[in-house]
Amino acid sequence: MRRKRTPEPEPIPEAVIAEAIIEQARRAIEADRIKIPAKCTVCGGECAPTSTEGLCWVCRRLKLSAWRDNDSQMSVQE
Numbered sequence: 001m002r003r004k005r006t007p008e009p010e011p012i013p014e015a016v017i018a019e020a021i022i023e024q025a026r027r028a029i030e031a032d033r034i035k036i037p038a039k040c041t042v043c044g045g046e047c048a049p050t051s052t053e054g055l056c057w058v059c060r061r062l063k064l065s066a067w068r069d070n071d072s073q074m075s076v077q078e
Contacts, residue, residue: 038047040056048057055063 040047041054042059045056
C-alpha cells in the first residue's frame with residue numbers, strides 16, 4: 001500500500017531589508033512630497049532647486065545673461 005505524500009510547509013521568506021531601513025525610506029519619501037517649493041524673489045514663481053539666491057530658473061537665466069552682456073560691454077570699452 002502506498003502512502004500519500006504530505007505537502008511540505010512553504011518556507012517563511014526571510015526579510016532581505018531591515019524594517020528600520022524601509023521605514024526610514026518611507027519617511028524620506030513623505031518629506032519630499034510635503035516640501036513646498038520656495039517662491040522666486042523677483043516674479044513669485046517656483047524657485048529653482050539649485051538656486052541659492054531664491055530665483056526661479058527663468059530669472060536666474062536672465063541674471064546670468066545680464067552679467068555676461070555687462071562683462072562683454074566692459075571689455076569693448078577698454
